[in-house]
Amino acid sequence: MDSVKIGICGLGTVGSGTFNVLQRNADVIGARARTPLQVVHVGARRDNPACDLGPTRVSRDIFDVARDPEVQILVELIGGTTVARELVEEAIRNHKHVVTANKALIAEFGNEIFALAREHGVAVRYEAAVAGGIPIIKALREGLAGNRIEWLAGIINGTGNFILTEMRDKGREFADVLAEAQALGYAEADPTFDVEGIDAAHKLVILASLAFGMPLQFASVYTEGITQLTPQDVDYAEELGYRIKHLGVAKQNGEGVELRVHPTLIPEQRLLANVNGVKNAVLVEGDAVGPTLYYGAGAGAEPTASAVVADLVDLARDISAGQANQVPCLGVAEEQIRDLPVVPMSEVKTPWYLRMVAEDRPGVLGRVATIFSEQGISIEALIQKAPAEGETRVPLIVLTNTASQGRVDAAVAAIESLDTITGEIARIRVEVLDG
Numbered sequence: 210m211d212s213v214k215i216g217i218c219g220l221g222t223v224g225s226g227t228f229n230v231l232q233r234n235a236d237v238i239g240a241r242a243r244t245p246l247q248v249v250h251v252g253a254r255r256d257n258p259a260c261d262l263g264p265t266r267v268s269r270d271i272f273d274v275a276r277d278p279e280v281q282i283l284v285e286l287i288g289g290t291t292v293a294r295e296l297v298e299e300a301i302r303n304h305k306h307v308v309t310a311n312k313a314l315i316a317e318f319g320n321e322i323f324a325l326a327r328e329h330g331v332a333v334r335y336e337a338a339v340a341g342g343i344p345i346i347k348a349l350r351e352g353l354a355g356n357r358i359e360w361l362a363g364i365i366n367g368t369g370n371f372i373l374t375e376m377r378d379k380g381r382e383f384a385d386v387l388a389e390a391q392a393l394g395y396a397e398a399d400p401t402f403d404v405e406g407i408d409a410a411h412k413l414v415i416l417a418s419l420a421f422g423m424p425l426q427f428a429s430v431y432t433e434g435i436t437q438l439t440p441q442d443v444d445y446a447e448e449l450g451y452r453i454k455h456l457g458v459a460k461q462n463g464e465g466v467e468l469r470v471h472p473t474l475i476p477e478q479r480l481l482a483n484v485n486g487v488k489n490a491v492l493v494e495g496d497a498v499g500p501t502l503y504y505g506a507g508a509g510a511e512p513t514a515s516a517v518v519a520d521l522v523d524l525a526r527d528i529s530a531g532q533a534n535q536v537p538c539l540g541v542a543e544e545q546i547r548d549l550p551v552v553p554m555s556e557v558k559t560p561w562y563l564r565m566v567a568e569d570r571p572g573v574l575g576r577v578a579t580i581f582s583e584q585g586i587s588i589e590a591l592i593q594k595a596p597a598e599g600e601t602r603v604p605l606i607v608l609t610n611t612a613s614q615g616r617v618d619a620a621v622a623a624i625e626s627l628d629t630i631t632g633e634i635a636r637i638r639v640e641v642l643d644g
C-alpha cells in the first residue's frame with residue numbers, strides 16, 4: 210500500500226512531539242488511516258530537535274517543503290502569522306493539504322486561506338489550534354452535526370487558568386505565577402496574548418465559526434484579560450459561592466451572536482468552575498444533545514501532537530476517498546455560511562459582581578441601592594465588611610441579577626460619581642451556565 214507523504218515545518222515543542230507520536234504509534238495510526246503515514250521532509254531552522262529524525266530529509270528553508278512534489282500534506286508548526294501565512298499559501302498553491310496548530314493564523318486569516326484551499330481543491334485542518342489535545346473541532350464539526358448549537362463557553366487558555374488557580378489555592382501574586390507559567394513553557398512567546406485574552410479570542414472565534422456556520426470575525430470579539438483581577442475579588446467571589454474563571458463565550462442571541470472573552474464568576478458547583486491548573490474545558494449546549502463538556506490538556510508537546518495526528522489521519526482518509534468527499538473547512542457547505550451580526554456588548558445581559566469602596570455612614574448603601582433600582586437592576590446578594598481599625602471606608606460587594614451591560618455602565622458611572630464612593634468599581638460578569 211502506498212504511504213501518504215507528509216512534510217513538517219517547525220520542529221519546536223509541537224513539531225518534535227508530532228514526529229515522535231507518528232513514529233511511536235505508526236501501527237495504530239496506519240491501521241486507522243488505512244495507509245502508512247510517512248514523514249518525508251522536515252523544514253527546520255533549529256538544530257537539536259527533541260526527536261530522532263533518522264534519515265528524514267531536512268531543509269533549512271521551510272519553503273522547500275512547500276515546493277517538494279513528494280509532499281502531499283504540509284504540517285505548519287512554526288507559529289506567527291506572516292511567514293506561516295506565506296508558507297501555507299505556497300503549499301496550497303502547490304496542491305498540498307495543510308494541517309496547522311496556528312490559532313492566530315486561522316482566526317485572523319482563515320477566511321482567505323480556506324477560500325484559497327477551495328480554489329485549489331485541498332483541505333486545511335486545524336484541530337490543534339484550539340484547546341490542544343481536546344478534539345473540540347471534530348466534536349463541533351462532526352459529533353454535534355445534528356444540533357443547532359445554542360451557546361458554548363470554554364476555559365481555552367491554560368496559562369490564564371493556571372494563574373487563576375494558583376491565585377485562589379495558594380494566594381499567590383499574579384506576576385509570580387505568570388513567571389512560573391513562562392518557565393514551564395505554557396505561555397505564548399508574548400505572554401500578553403495569554404493574560405490579555407488574545408489567545409483565547411483567537412480560539413473562541415474559531416469555535417464560534419464552526420458552531421454557528423459564520424465566517425471568522427476575530428476583530429469583533431470583545432476581549433478583556435485577567436490582569437485587573439485581585440486576590441480580594443477571588444476571595445469575595447468564593448464567599449458568594451462562585452469561582453472566577455477566564456471564559457470565552459459564544460452565544461446565539463436573536464439574529465446575532467455574542468462573542469466575548471472576559472473574567473467570569475461561575476457557581477462553584479459547576480464542572481467548569483472546577484477545571485484547574487493548565488487544563489482546558491469547553492461546554493457546548495446543543496438543542497438535541499443538551500450540555501456536553503470536553504476536558505483535557507490544552508497545551509504541551511504530545512497533547513497537541515495528538516490533535517495534529519488526528520488531522521493527518523482524517524486527511525489520509527480524504528486522499529483515498531477523493532476531493533468530493535472532503536469535509537468542508539468550517540464543517541458547512543461553503544454556500545451555507547451566513548454572516549451573522551455580532552451583538553454589541555452594551556446589549557449583552559449577564560448577572561454582575563461589583564466591588565466598590567464606600568464611606569461607612571448612614572444613607573450610603575441606600576443611595577447605591579436607589580441607583581441600581583433607577584436602572585431596573587435587581588440586587589441578588591450583598592456583602593459589606595466591617596471597617597478596619599481607624600478606617601472609615603468599607604468594601605461593598607454587590608451581586609446583581611441579569612442586567613444589560615448598558616444599564617450596568619450607567620449605574621456604575623452614577624455610583625462612581627458619588628462623593629461617598631472612592632475610586633473605580635471593580636466589575637466581573639457572572640455566567641450561571643445552566644444547560
Ligand code: HSE
Pocket residue numbers: 340341365366367368369395396397403408507508509
Ligand atoms: N499559551 C496557550 C495556553 C498554549 O496557555 O493555553 C496553547 O494554545
